[in-house]
Amino acid sequence: xxxxxxxxxxxxxxxxxxxxxxxxxxxxxxxxxxxxxxxxxxxxxxxxxxxxxxxxxxxxxxxxxxxxxxxxxxxxxxxxxxxxxxxxxxxxxxxxxxxxxxxxxxxxxx
Amino acid sequence: xxxxxxxxxxxxxxxxxxxxxxxxxxxxxxxxxxxxxxxxxxxxxxxxxxxxxxxxxxxxxxxxxxxxxxxxxxxxxxxxxxxxxxxxxxxx
Amino acid sequence: xxxxxxxxxxxxxxxxxxxxxxxxxxxxxxxxxxxxxxxxxxxxxxxxxxxxxxxxxxxxxxxxxxxxxxxxxxxxxxxxxxxxxxxxxxxxxxxx
Numbered sequence: 001x002x003x004x005x006x007x008x009x010x011x012x013x014x015x016x017x018x019x020x021x022x023x024x025x026x027x028x029x030x031x032x033x034x035x036x037x038x039x040x041x042x043x044x045x046x047x048x049x050x051x052x053x054x055x056x057x058x059x060x061x062x063x064x065x066x067x068x069x070x071x072x073x074x075x076x077x078x079x080x081x082x083x084x085x086x087x088x089x090x091x092x093x094x095x096x097x098x099x100x101x102x103x104x105x106x107x108x109x110x
Numbered sequence: 111x112x113x114x115x116x117x118x119x120x121x122x123x124x125x126x127x128x129x130x131x132x133x134x135x136x137x138x139x140x141x142x143x144x145x146x147x148x149x150x151x152x153x154x155x156x157x158x159x160x161x162x163x164x165x166x167x168x169x170x171x172x173x174x175x176x177x178x179x180x181x182x183x184x185x186x187x188x189x190x191x192x193x194x195x196x197x198x199x200x201x202x
Numbered sequence: 203x204x205x206x207x208x209x210x211x212x213x214x215x216x217x218x219x220x221x222x223x224x225x226x227x228x229x230x231x232x233x234x235x236x237x238x239x240x241x242x243x244x245x246x247x248x249x250x251x252x253x254x255x256x257x258x259x260x261x262x263x264x265x266x267x268x269x270x271x272x273x274x275x276x277x278x279x280x281x282x283x284x285x286x287x288x289x290x291x292x293x294x295x296x297x298x
Contacts, residue, residue, distance in 0.1 A: 023191055023192050025190060026191070035166070049141075088169075117289050126249060161291070174267050183265055184264060185203055
């Protein structure tokens with residue numbers, strides 16, 4: 001339940017670039033944009049089954065692990081696509097490492 | 111956006127006015143190896159996609175924007191027709 | 203959008219003020235073979251679909267993009283009544 005909440009509501013994601021998509025017949029506003037095929041990763045670096053196509057704003061290449069926005073408003077702002085930009089996923093940063101803090105056991109009250 | 115294959119069409123003569131004249135396609139989402147991934151969706155067409163073609167489609171609120179009247183309730187719209195997908199060294 | 207069959211109506215007298223006058227239907231998801239797919243959902247109905255009709259519905263924030271659901275707390279809306287669909291050239295459903 002909680003995991004589902006995170007998946008649906010956290011729109012910045014860790015993703016690995018696994019390929020590219022080439023298209024000639026497309027929306028005019030997509031002209032000149034590189035379309036990357038990315039696999040969403042879990043925070044520990046393991047694969048999820050989910051893949052998305054994202055635009056590139058960090059010169060990412062195949063095998064790179066990137067920070068990706070999967071949310072329309074932020075994507076439109078990043079691409080300066082105006083209010084009618086048909087975009088949702090954009091790679092915005094290159095990830096060098098992810099550290100997961102192992103927190104001590106939670107204690108509440110005394 | 112996701113990859114998908116056009117596998118069929120839907121005809122609806124009575125629909126919300128904002129979707130008048132919009133062609134409806136049945137799209138099977140695909141993974142990077144162009145294998146089926148998840149259940150099919152009905153998507154609006156903005157690119158004159160034909161049956162069997164591999165396309166990209168966008169889901170969610172953004173799906174309304176490519177259509178002639180942008181105030182429409184589409185939650186999936188085809189945005190481009192794919193020429194080539196390259197994963198690793200393989201091209202498809 | 204998804205294919206679904208209208209299986210019932212929902213009547214709610216006490217509800218959010220913005221939802222007054224918005225009709226709701228109970229929809230049962232269909233697969234491409236016109237069989238129940240397992241899920242069901244309650245959707246706003248801007249076009250007046252009748253019981254047993256096959257419809258298309260949208261989910262999420264797109265569902266606020268019709269005149270009756272504009273700026274209202276709604277996450278599923280019927281977009282059209284389906285006359286026919288075909289998969290791979292084979293007709294799977296035709297409205298009688």
